[in-house]
Amino acid sequence: MLEKIDHIGIAVPDLDAAVAVYSRLFGIEPTHREVVASDGVETAMFEVGESRIELLGSLGPDSKIANFLVKRGGGIHHVAYGVADVQLALDHLAAEGTQLLDTAPRPGAGGRLVAFLHPRAAAGVLTEICQPDPSRPSGDH
Amino acid sequence: MLEKIDHIGIAVPDLDAAVAVYSRLFGIEPTHREVVASDGVETAMFEVGESRIELLGSLGPDSKIANFLVKRGGGIHHVAYGVADVQLALDHLAAEGTQLLDTAPRPGAGGRLVAFLHPRAAAGVLTEICQPDPSRPSGDH
Known part of the structure; x- marks a missing residue:
């Protein structure tokens, strides 16, 4: 069901500096690069094999990575696996009793539909599943 | 130079429980599954696309993940990228001024030769580079 590592999300305190490093x-x-206003982040994507590294900079104290940056100073924020159909995968996981943060897919960076599992469902790792969103351009090219 | 995500290393307090979850x-x-005595860890590997998820359990208080488990309780410990030649990659990175934890490859899990970069070299992420070790079986099959 989880077909590949789609990307690793790395939260960084300074996006331009991290882009230079990577x-x-x-x-x-x-x-x-892309602003995901709904999450309060700016992302920069690097292709590596069939996966991507997603650097995440915070746009303000209410962003989805703000607390993580305060607590950790930065580092790996989440892992995302590619699936054929996010909604089907969510339904399957929910039926198995997996703890979910999203019960329906929502728009993410890079023209993806995304949903998050609770870290407790994956041995302490914030885990995303995603698929290309047929209704939007990928933004990768 | 970094050709793909070879694996993500996830440190877990209870390897059997995490194997069941994943x-x-x-x-x-x-x-x-494999014990890497030099690191004081036992690993369990899952294939996902061209990459693997490496669950890491600690064999004692002196293991390479013991402090991480005490501080964090578990989570993503490192990311490993596949390269054609670890020594060549290390030499290239050192020449660019990258901070390294290993200056020569050493044997790792799954029949790999591995070396680690300092987290400061990768925006706070403990980063490994690795290649298949031609002198050892991969253990993957």
Whole structure:
């Protein structure tokens, strides 16, 4: 059901500085940057194999990563797995008793439909599942 | 240079319990379990696309994940990228001024040669690079 690692989300206190670090590490520039206003974050994506590294900068104290940055100073925020159909996967997981944070897919970065599982459902790891959103451009190109 | 996400290492307080959680989540059993005595850990590997999820249990208070478990209770410990040649990659990174924890490859889990970069070199993320070790079986099959 979980087909691949779609991306790893890394929360950073300074997005421009982190983009410079990862550009040197990977030897490539990010494929795109994007503000996800609903989450209060700006993202920068790097392609690596079939996956991506998603750097996440906070746009303010109410963003989805603000508390994480205060507590941890930065680091890996979540892991996202690619699935064929987020709603089907959510229904399957819910039927198994998996704790979910989202019960329906919502728009995420990179033209994806996304949903989050509770960290308790994945040994303490905030876990996302996602699929391309056919109604939006991917933003990857 | 970094060709793919080879694996994500997740430190867990109870390896058997975490294996049960991820077996249900992925719908598959781990491909293998292995003690890495030099790191004081036992690992269980799950294949997902071209990558793996590596669950890490601690074998004692001196293990490489013991402090992390005390501080965090568990979670993502490191990310490993696949490279063609770890020593060449280390030399390249060192020449660029990247902070390294290992300056030469050493044996890791799953028949890999591995080396770690300092978290400061990757925006706060403990980062490994690895390659198959031609002198050892992979243990994946």
